[in-house]
Every structure is written in structure tokens, then in C-alpha cells.
Amino acid sequence: xxxxxxxxxxGLTAELMELKEIYQNQVDAMIHCGDSELQxxxxxxxxxxxxxxxxxxxxxxxxxxxxxxxxxxxxITHGHHYNVKMTLLNLSYKAKEIEADxxxxxxxxxxxxxxxxxTIFLNPGSILLPRGRKEKTYALVExxxxxxxxxxxxxxxxxxxxxxxxxxx
Numbered sequence: 001x002x003x004x005x006x007x008x009x010x011g012l013t014a015e016l017m018e019l020k021e022i023y024q025n026q027v028d029a030m031i032h033c034g035d036s037e038l039q040x041x042x043x044x045x046x047x048x049x050x051x052x053x054x055x056x057x058x059x060x061x062x063x064x065x066x067x068x069x070x071x072x073x074x075x076i077t078h079g080h081h082y083n084v085k086m087t088l089l090n091l092s093y094k095a096k097e098i099e100a101d102x103x104x105x106x107x108x109x110x111x112x113x114x115x116x117x118x119t120i121f122l123n124p125g126s127i128l129l130p131r132g133r134k135e136k137t138y139a140l141v142e143x144x145x146x147x148x149x150x151x152x153x154x155x156x157x158x159x160x161x162x163x164x165x166x167x168x169x
Contacts, residue, residue, distance in 0.1 A: 001070045006138040007033035007106025008126035016044040033106035034078030053078035075100040079107035095119045113150045
């Protein structure tokens, strides 16, 4: 399984189109964790599994998505309804409730990945307004057997090598 995860693009279009051009035939799913500030009919966001963030007015985007990809249960949310700027506890309860293998979220603009009770929680950061680091980022998640590799890239598509993570599920 291979997934592209992006969040908090806040109106960017050329960058999303570029990501689509690079990854749409290279991944099993393209995921946008909200605050695209685009309409669902925008060609730049078409093809992404997209949730509604606190800055989105498009009601066709759901608040949460639960999706099965291969043998994996994926949960996508923006995070503002789960208070992710303060804690991952609420989101971890939701992950347990739906037996999620992966949880993808945004909202804080702070990139990070960790495993909690066997579930991988990933915030890809922001490709417009990063916090905590200077790089504008997105993530690529690859699962091979029981191993998961998470790689962060900057907006120039260069790997941020010191952030690469490997997990065993």
C-alpha cells in the first residue's frame, strides 16, 4: 500500500495539481486532510479523498472518512473536532472505536507521526503555512507486509531524510 497525504493547503492549486501529476498513478490513494479551501468541483482536488477543515465551506466534503484500502482501515479527519492541537487522546478513542490502522489528520500545521496502541497517527504538516519547521511538507506512507515507512517531503519534492520513520505493525 502506498498513500500520499497532504493537508492545510489553504487555497493552493498549482501545488496540488503538481502532486497529482507526480503521484496519481503511483499511489493507492491521495488524501487531503482538510483546509483546502477549494470546492469539490475544483480539478485540483478531484481524485483526493478530502475532508472538510475548519476553514472549508464546501459541504460536499465530509468531516471524517473511514476507508478500507487493501487490508487497512484508514481514518481521515481534519482534527479540529478532536482537539488535536491539544491532545491526540480524543482521536485515539475514535481510532480504537473504528479499529483504524492509520489515522491521518491536519489542523495544527505541525508535522509528526507516531504509533499509539498499534495505530499510526500522521499529520503531514502544511504545504502552505508550516509550524514548527520552515519546510512546507507532505507525506508518503508505504506499507510492505508488517513494515510501514513514512517519508516527509518539502514543497520541492525533496525528501527530508532526518524525518523518515519505520514502524512495525
